[in-house]
Amino acid sequence: MRETTRHISPLQYAILESTAFIGIGIFEFPRMLVLQAGNDAWWGLIADGAAACLEIWLLLKVAMVDPEETLLGMARRIWPGPGYWAFGLIDNLVHLILPVIALTQFTYVIVTFFLPDTTPWTIELVMTAMAAYIAWWDLPALVRTIQVVYIPVMAVSIGMLILLIPHITNTYAIWPSANLRLYPTMLGALHTFYIFVGFESIPLFWPYVRRQDQPRARHYTYWVLALSCVFYAGILAATLGSENPWYLVHLEWPGISALRLISVVGLLLDKLGLLVVVFWGILSLFFISIRFWSLTHALLPMVRQRTITWYRGIMLGFALTVFAIALLVPNVQVADSWIARSVPFVLLFIFVYPVAFLGTAAWRKRHPVRDIPLSGSVHRIDGQSSPGRH
Amino acid sequence: MKLGQRKLIRLAVLAMLLLSGCADNRPLNHRALVLALGFAPAPRGQISMIFQIPTPAGLARPSMGGGKGESSPTTFTLVGTGPTVARAFSSAQADLNKDLYFGQLQTLILSTHLSARQFGDIASTLARWGTLDKTAYTLATPANVPLVLSTRSKTTPLAPLYVSTGFWCTHCPVVDLKRQIWNLEQAQFAPAQDLWLPGIQPIAVGFQIQPIVLYRGNRVARILTPHQTTLLGYVLGRTNKGTVDLRWHGRRVSVDSLRAEPQLSARWQRSRLYLHVNLTVTGNIYSFPIPLAVEPRLTWLDQAVKHVLTVQCRALLQSLGRQGLDPFQWGDAFVWQHPHGLKTWLHAYRHAVWIISAHVQLRELGDNT
Numbered sequence: 001m002r003e004t005t006r007h008i009s010p011l012q013y014a015i016l017e018s019t020a021f022i023g024i025g026i027f028e029f030p031r032m033l034v035l036q037a038g039n040d041a042w043w044g045l046i047a048d049g050a051a052a053c054l055e056i057w058l059l060l061k062v063a064m065v066d067p068e069e070t071l072l073g074m075a076r077r078i079w080p081g082p083g084y085w086a087f088g089l090i091d092n093l094v095h096l097i098l099p100v101i102a103l104t105q106f107t108y109v110i111v112t113f114f115l116p117d118t119t120p121w122t123i124e125l126v127m128t129a130m131a132a133y134i135a136w137w138d139l140p141a142l143v144r145t146i147q148v149v150y151i152p153v154m155a156v157s158i159g160m161l162i163l164l165i166p167h168i169t170n171t172y173a174i175w176p177s178a179n180l181r182l183y184p185t186m187l188g189a190l191h192t193f194y195i196f197v198g199f200e201s202i203p204l205f206w207p208y209v210r211r212q213d214q215p216r217a218r219h220y221t222y223w224v225l226a227l228s229c230v231f232y233a234g235i236l237a238a239t240l241g242s243e244n245p246w247y248l249v250h251l252e253w254p255g256i257s258a259l260r261l262i263s264v265v266g267l268l269l270d271k272l273g274l275l276v277v278v279f280w281g282i283l284s285l286f287f288i289s290i291r292f293w294s295l296t297h298a299l300l301p302m303v304r305q306r307t308i309t310w311y312r313g314i315m316l317g318f319a320l321t322v323f324a325i326a327l328l329v330p331n332v333q334v335a336d337s338w339i340a341r342s343v344p345f346v347l348l349f350i351f352v353y354p355v356a357f358l359g360t361a362a363w364r365k366r367h368p369v370r371d372i373p374l375s376g377s378v379h380r381i382d383g384q385s386s387p388g389r390h
Numbered sequence: 391m392k393l394g395q396r397k398l399i400r401l402a403v404l405a406m407l408l409l410s411g412c413a414d415n416r417p418l419n420h421r422a423l424v425l426a427l428g429f430a431p432a433p434r435g436q437i438s439m440i441f442q443i444p445t446p447a448g449l450a451r452p453s454m455g456g457g458k459g460e461s462s463p464t465t466f467t468l469v470g471t472g473p474t475v476a477r478a479f480s481s482a483q484a485d486l487n488k489d490l491y492f493g494q495l496q497t498l499i500l501s502t503h504l505s506a507r508q509f510g511d512i513a514s515t516l517a518r519w520g521t522l523d524k525t526a527y528t529l530a531t532p533a534n535v536p537l538v539l540s541t542r543s544k545t546t547p548l549a550p551l552y553v554s555t556g557f558w559c560t561h562c563p564v565v566d567l568k569r570q571i572w573n574l575e576q577a578q579f580a581p582a583q584d585l586w587l588p589g590i591q592p593i594a595v596g597f598q599i600q601p602i603v604l605y606r607g608n609r610v611a612r613i614l615t616p617h618q619t620t621l622l623g624y625v626l627g628r629t630n631k632g633t634v635d636l637r638w639h640g641r642r643v644s645v646d647s648l649r650a651e652p653q654l655s656a657r658w659q660r661s662r663l664y665l666h667v668n669l670t671v672t673g674n675i676y677s678f679p680i681p682l683a684v685e686p687r688l689t690w691l692d693q694a695v696k697h698v699l700t701v702q703c704r705a706l707l708q709s710l711g712r713q714g715l716d717p718f719q720w721g722d723a724f725v726w727q728h729p730h731g732l733k734t735w736l737h738a739y740r741h742a743v744w745i746i747s748a749h750v751q752l753r754e755l756g757d758n759t
Contacts, residue, residue, distance in 0.1 A: 038729055039727060173726055243576065246581060247576045260525070261524065
């Protein structure tokens with residue numbers, strides 16, 4: 001590897017962590033939330049934020065079991081044998097579903113609004129190739145690429161939300177309901193939790209943060225969640241206010257539909273809002289890149305390989321797999337149904353495994369197995385010695 | 391492989407990926423940019439789609455008008471007819487060797503004579519048209535749609551340009567009646583809000599955009615008079631330059647530039663709905679016909695304007711209420727907080743008590759006092 005360092009700074013970690021989830025939910029949010037929870041949508045978002053906070057707490061605990069080892073590396077010692085393989089395969093499946101959803105979502109956004117005559121597979125192929133290209137040089141290069149684009153994209157997105165304020169004509173819809181209905185709220189929260197699916201990558205990223213930076217990174221993780229909640233709250237308010245709630249639930253991508261209203265007379269790009277769609281597309285691209293990286297790093301320890309050649313080979317294999325699965329999605333409704341079906345499964349996985357993992361780790365600490373050390377030297381992807389192993 | 395060759399290959403791959411966005415790029419001269427789109431009923435329950443498209447000569451001229459002596463037409467009109475919007479569109483597309491493109495649409499004009507089924511089909515199709523610009527201005531007309539599109543005004547030669555330049559300036563017209571395709575689509579799904587659109591009429595010297603056309607569901611329910619439009623404009627906060635004519639001992643006194651900041655609220659009392667409209671009105675008076683001290687005449691004027699506005703607005707709103715027409719968001723706000731309360735609301739709205747109050751503050755201008 002040619003990177004000067006394989007570590008990432010706490011800020012880079014925070015950007016990576018937020019890109020690991022924001023690219024999948026930004027287009028569809030808040031349709032399912034308003035559809036299911038109605039006027040309790042705000043409570044649903046709060047419930048999702050609280051659940052994500054719990055998830056982060058659990059995953060940080062998992063990461064701290066061995067702060068210099070990635071998830072699958074730790075799992076080999078925590079659940080040796082078939083348990084490890086079962087866990088690895090499920091983890092791989094989770095990471096495989098997410099890029100397929102992101103890829104099809106963004107492809108159909110492009111086809112619907114910009115290129116109605118283009119066949120979806122060409123866009124999917126280009127997106128897959130670019131995502132693989134971004135992930136080609138492993139994590140530090142990936143995160144530096146994201147860092148360059150992420151901050152301007154978020155700044156422009158916030159600017160666009162501000163420009164949307166004059167279009168907020170349904171102010172009544174912004175007020176939260178005073179009569180909380182628990183079942184619809186929880187249903188809406190469940191179907192919208194995908195906006196925070198991505199935090200499960202914490203144990204994968206964690207060893208790349210220097211040991212002395214890890215306390216700061218832990219705080220940043222919670223800040224990422226808090227700022228993301230504020231960002232999503234902004235989208236919820238802007239879409240509810242500019243579209244009415246009954247229209248919103250009929251729109252496939254409410255955020256984009258609202259942004260299309262932004263028009264600046266006299267400016268060369270008068271439909272300024274649509275520019276954000278392109279930027280959000282880049283976030284989707286990064287999301288897919290991170291998933292390719294996560295997939296590969298979940299599999300490499302299982303096959304006991306850690307060279308860059310293996311990394312690239314497996315990553316390309318996964319990219320092709322994701323592309324092939326995406327070809328099976330004939331339209332965006334099918335992609336939606338995939339999200340609806342997979343979210344409960346993903347949710348179950350990311351909440352159940354940390355509890356089981358932490359329980360087993362605690363038990364192993366009391367009953368150590370001699371030949372499987374809880375902390376030990378594992379080599380990095382390029383064969384150099386630690387820190388920052390996979 | 392040498393380093394230079396590797397870089398070249400990487401650059402080529404990157405260029406291929408980045409340039410792929412141009413894969414289905416269509417040159418401008420392969421596209422027919424629709425400036426205005428009209429919908430009108432056709433014989434045997436069919437729908438006519440009327441497209442106003444600039445010619446290449448028109449595209450080259452920024453004003454699109456062509457001056458005196460310019461012979462080449464700047465636009466042409468294409469009509470497609472079919473039992474549904476999709477079929478009407480296909481019929482028009484078949485007559486043209488260019489791709490009909492709605493990304494630059496400026497104006498949508500709907501005939502008030504469209505049936506509920508036709509209107510529903512139009513709204514539903516527009517909502518699904520991804521490349522359609524949802525910010526295009528939307529109007530209704532009782533007149534012949536092709537006639538509206540072919541009418542020239544004094545200031546601008548084309549209806550869509552007249553409409554868009556008129557709506558850009560929100561404070562210029564008497565009542566700001568700007569509505570977009572977006573508003574039409576929103577109203578389609580709102581449970582209790584009725585759509586309203588500005589009406590457009592060709593007149594001898596151009597257009598008149600004044601009366602509000604009110605819809606219930608997908609049908610035109612009422613077309614307001616220009617005066618009623620101004621009154622409703624006060625309550626909607628859209629009137630910029632209202633006028634009230636008063637009489638002082640048989641002499642005419644005119645108050646101009648009236649505008650109102652409305653505050654709307656609803657209250658339930660013993661199962662009865664009370665709708666409060668509080669208007670904060672400002673306006674100008676340029677001259678008073680007889681000499682009178684400033685203070686008493688302004689007090690008299692404030693009171694007189696307040697009386698006229700409250701009486702006339704109440705009469706209009708009560709009549710709209712009795713018809714069950716809600717161009718505001720009262721009903722939507724209620725149903726949002728009470729998801730099963732639509733029936734309750736509709737019944738209560740028809741029998742609501744309207745309480746209109748106004749606070750008027752006039753300024754005396756002019757140099758002949």
